Amino acid sequence: xxxxxxxxxxxxxxxxxxxxxxxxxxxxxxxxxxxxxxxxxxxxxxxxxxxxxxxxxxxxxxxxxxxxxxxxxxxxxxxxxxxxxxxxxxxxxxxxxxxxxxxxxxxxxxxxxxxxxxxxxxxxxxxxxxxxxxxxxxxxxxxxxxxxxxxxxxxxxxxxxxxxxxxxxxxxxxxxxxxxxxxxxxxxxxxxxxxxxxxxxxxxxxxxxxxxxxxxxxxxxxxxxxxxxxxxxxxxxxxxxxxxxxxxxxxxxxxxxxxxxxxxxxxxxxxxxxxxxxxxxxxxxxxxxxxxxxxxxxxxxxxxxxxxxxxxxxxxxxxxxxxxxxxxxxxxxxxxxxxxxxxxxxxxxxxxxxxxxxxxxxxxxxxxxxxxxxxxxxxxxxxxxxxxxxxxxxxxxxxxxxxxxxxxxxxxxxxxxxxxxxxxxxxxxxxx
Numbered sequence: 334x335x336x337x338x339x340x341x342x343x344x345x346x347x348x349x350x351x352x353x354x355x356x357x358x359x360x361x362x363x364x365x366x367x368x369x370x371x372x373x374x375x376x377x378x379x380x381x382x383x384x385x386x387x388x389x390x391x392x393x394x395x396x397x398x399x400x401x402x403x404x405x406x407x408x409x410x411x412x413x414x415x416x417x418x419x420x421x422x423x424x425x426x427x428x429x430x431x432x433x434x435x436x437x438x439x440x441x442x443x444x445x446x447x448x449x450x451x452x453x454x455x456x457x458x459x460x461x462x463x464x465x466x467x468x469x470x471x472x473x474x475x476x477x478x479x480x481x482x483x484x485x486x487x488x489x490x491x492x493x494x495x496x497x498x499x500x501x502x503x504x505x506x507x508x509x510x511x512x513x514x515x516x517x518x519x520x521x522x523x524x525x526x527x528x529x530x531x532x533x534x535x536x537x538x539x540x541x542x543x544x545x546x547x548x549x550x551x552x553x554x555x556x557x558x559x560x561x562x563x564x565x566x567x568x569x570x571x572x573x574x575x576x577x578x579x580x581x582x583x584x585x586x587x588x589x590x591x592x593x594x595x596x597x598x599x600x601x602x603x604x605x606x607x608x609x610x611x612x613x614x615x616x617x618x619x620x621x622x623x624x625x626x627x628x629x630x631x632x633x634x635x636x637x638x639x640x641x642x643x644x645x646x647x648x649x650x651x652x653x654x655x656x657x658x659x660x661x662x663x664x665x666x667x668x669x670x671x672x673x674x675x676x677x678x679x680x681x682x683x684x685x686x687x688x689x690x691x692x693x694x695x696x697x698x699x700x701x702x703x704x705x706x707x708x709x710x711x712x713x714x715x716x717x718x719x720x721x722x723x724x725x726x727x728x729x730x731x732x733x734x735x736x737x738x739x740x741x742x743x744x745x746x747x748x749x750x751x752x753x754x755x756x757x758x759x760x761x762x763x764x765x
Contacts, residue, residue, distance in 0.1 A: 378443045380404035380436045384412035387448030393693040395423040406430040408549040437464035455480035456556045456763045462487040467494040473583040478721040479754040481714035486765040496696040497713030499591045503692035506685035510670040514596045520658030527589035528650035529639040535614035536570045539563030556761035573618040580620025582720045591716035593635045601740040602628040607727040613642035626723045
């Protein structure tokens with residue numbers, strides 16, 4: 334029996350009650366206005382939690398005005414020293430904290446920036462909102478569909494700013510490209526194609542070993558049911574096990590699919606199907622390394638073609654391509670884009686240098702002056718819902734029919750209901 338098959342099934346009544354109560358969360362429009370901060374206070378004091386990807390958070394905040402890096406936090410004590418050293422070179426002196434709950438209880442911290450593993454995104458965001466903190470949370474933002482609804486509900490209840498880390502939403506060149514699509518530059522849009530190509534190796538077979546002295550594994554596991562520590566799990570390979578991660582679709586697919594949805598002006602698809610498998614290596618990875626996901630919107634469609642272990646360099650794919658009646662707009666992996674006519678001739682080319690900093694800057698400015706977030710959590714979680722639906726389609730080996738208004742599954746099977754949520758360690762269940 335595979336590890337994910339051991340989780341208990343939620344009852345049908347609980348599934349329907351919960352999704353019925355919270356299903357409208359993702360359909361909410363513009364979030365409510367927030368009180369402006371005291372004008373006498375120019376600084377936003379931010380704590381970064383999770384210092385793998387979180388080191389990029391640290392570097393971005395250190396480049397922004399009106400930001401004080403108040404603290405850094407990780408269950409791996411080795412990582413905190415590197416973050417403090419980087420901050421010191423920029424003239425800041427954040428404190429090191431091993432348990433993020435200490436930060437939530439600190440009234441001097443205005444916002445938390447969450448770069449913990451996926452299974453922590455929603456529980457930590459919900460706790461932070463309840464503690465009065467604004468939140469920047471990495472993509473995908475939730476481990477399952479129900480968590481996404483709970484995050485939106487928490488942001489609304491506690492009137493907190495919550496930005497999801499699909500950072501291309503703040504990239505100037507990409508914003509310009511999306512505006513061109515909306516203006517009809519290539520005519521009526523019919524389809525979008527997305528690609529992800531990489532050259533990942535095998536993760537091998539993990540062996541149970543003593544927990545390293547530098548790791549608080551109990552807190553690292555946090556909300557998920559406890560598993561024995563193995564030597565090929567921390568800090569990255571949890572992505573490829575369903576118990577902790579969402580595979581490449583949630584890891585990288587979210588970026589491209591978010592742009593495709595944004596450019597098409599779409600919300601939820603009508604149907605989702607996924608083919609693929611773990612074809613390259615016989616190891617502990619449960620999620621597919623080769624995937625073709627198809628999303629039918631009725632009037633348009635989207636595909637995501639991923640090859641995690643074979644880079645396909647000779648094919649030279651763009652990141653996302655939009656197909657219209659008058660041409661094609663192709664977005665590069667970084668920040669540039671090109672436009673082609675129907676004969677395939679390039680008619681426009683715009684280059685750009687990708688940077689995370691504008692997205693973090695948008696988050697800080699929104700806290701300071703109540704300007705709109707470029708990826709407010711309700712908007713971000715619509716895109717994440719596409720990924721969750723794709724994983725449900727893959728794991729159930731069925732086409733998933735979706736209500737395009739609510740984003741919920743039409744006539745879900747019991748297996749689909751189970752995958753809509755998950756079981757949690759006692760005391761860690763996310764609640765709003």
